[in-house]
Amino acid sequence: AAGVIQSPRHLIKEKRETATLKCYPIPRHDTVYWYQQGPGQDPQFLISFYEKMQSDKGSIPDRFSAQQFSDYHSELNMSSLELGDSALYFCASSRYWAGTDTQYFGPGTRLTVL
Amino acid sequence: DAKTTQPTSMDCAEGRAANLPCNHSTISGNEYVYWYRQIHSQGPQYIIHGLKNNETNEMASLIITEDRKSSTLILPHATLRDTAVYYCIVRGQLTFGSGTQLTVLP
Numbered sequence: 001a002a003g004v005i006q007s008p009r010h011l012i013k014e015k016r017e018t019a020t021l022k023c024y025p026i027p028r029h030d031t032v033y034w035y036q037q038g039p040g041q042d043p044q045f046l047i048s049f050y051e052k053m054q055s056d057k058g059s060i061p062d063r064f065s066a067q068q069f070s071d072y073h074s075e076l077n078m079s080s081l082e083l084g085d086s087a088l089y090f091c092a093s094s095r096y097w098a099g100t101d102t103q104y105f106g107p108g109t110r111l112t113v114l
Numbered sequence: 115d116a117k118t119t120q121p122t123s124m125d126c127a128e129g130r131a132a133n134l135p136c137n138h139s140t141i142s143g144n145e146y147v148y149w150y151r152q153i154h155s156q157g158p159q160y161i162i163h164g165l166k167n168n169e170t171n172e173m174a175s176l177i178i179t180e181d182r183k184s185s186t187l188i189l190p191h192a193t194l195r196d197t198a199v200y201y202c203i204v205r206g207q208l209t210f211g212s213g214t215q216l217t218v219l220p
Contacts, residue, residue, distance in 0.1 A: 004157075033208070042201075043158065045208040056208055090157050099165075100146050101205065105157035 002026055004106035006091050012112045013081050021076040021109045025093030031055065032074040033103060034066060035090040043090060049074060050096075081113045118202045123215040126196075132189040134214050136202030139183040146205045147178060149187045151198040151213075158201065158210075161187065192218045 005024040013019050025032050031050045035043040036059075045058035049068035060066075063081075068074045078085060088110050092103040119137045126132040138147060149161040162169055162176045164185070169176045175188040189196055201213035 035210075042199075042210045042212055043152075044210075048208065058208060088155060092158075099144060099205075100163060102148065102160050102163060103150075103158075104160060105150075107157050108155070 004091055004093050004104055006089075006106035006109050008109060009107065010110050010112075012114065014114055015081055015083065017081050017113075019078045019081060019111060021078070021089050021091075021111070023074045023076070023091030023093075023106060025072050025074070025091075026095075026104055029093035029095045029104075030072065031094045031096065031101060032068055032072070033092040033094070034060075034074070034076050035092065037088040037090065037108075038084075039087070046076070078111075083113050086111060086113045118204060118211060120200070120202055120212065120214045122212065123217070125217050125219055126189075126192045128194060128218050128220050129191055132187075132192040132196065132216055132218070134187040134189075134200050134202075134216060135184065136187070137184045138202065138204050141182055141204050143182075147176070147182075147185050148203045148205065149174070149176065150201045150203065150210075151196075151216075152201070153195075153198040161200075192216075194218050194220060 033048040034046040037043045046060040048056045052068045066076045088108045090108045092105045094101040094103045148163040150158040152158045164176045178185045199213045
């Protein structure tokens with residue numbers, strides 16, 4: 001079965017640079033979620049989109065922005081990168097059905113900021 | 115949003131049942147309980163979900179108390195590959211919170 005695809009899998013950037021992470025949801029899923037997981041921490045919710053509109057917002061820094069495109073893929077744009085942005089970034093997708101919306105996660109993008 | 119609480123860590127002998135509890139005393143009547151697990155640095159993996167009836171799939175069983183204020187995830191025959199952090203989440207609670215580190219011992 002098709003899974004969530006994230007690219008790139010690994011990314012190395014310098015401080016103050018920008019980065020763009022991409023997420024391709026499972027076909028026919030209408031919601032995309034972004035999470036950040038720092039070393040030794042639990043995943044922290046950043047932002048989500050339902051049918052290309054922002055649906056929920058978590059602890060996403062103002063330096064970050066995201067959007068969901070007409071083909072339902074999503075991109076997380078990160079500017080003025082800081083050392084503390086080094087983390088695993090997970091994307092998940094879901095499809096609402098009968099009161100449930102099970103999230104299926106991608107393998108993550110490991111961002112290292114030097 | 116409903117909040118969940120779980121023990122920080124648990125050990126289980128290989129081949130034995132692992133019973134992982136979760137408290138969700140503020141859950142609303144129509145909110146599902148979801149369980150995920152994360153094996154080191156991999157993407158969280160969906161395990162099972164339920165509303166009020168007990169559920170079973172090929173991975174685990176989920177027992178939800180009648181008042182729905184707590185639940186237990188059961189891995190019937192734990193293997194070393196089940197060592198992971200297990201998260202209990204109520205639908206709408208987008209933040210994972212602190213899960214339970216399950217260590218399966220040989």
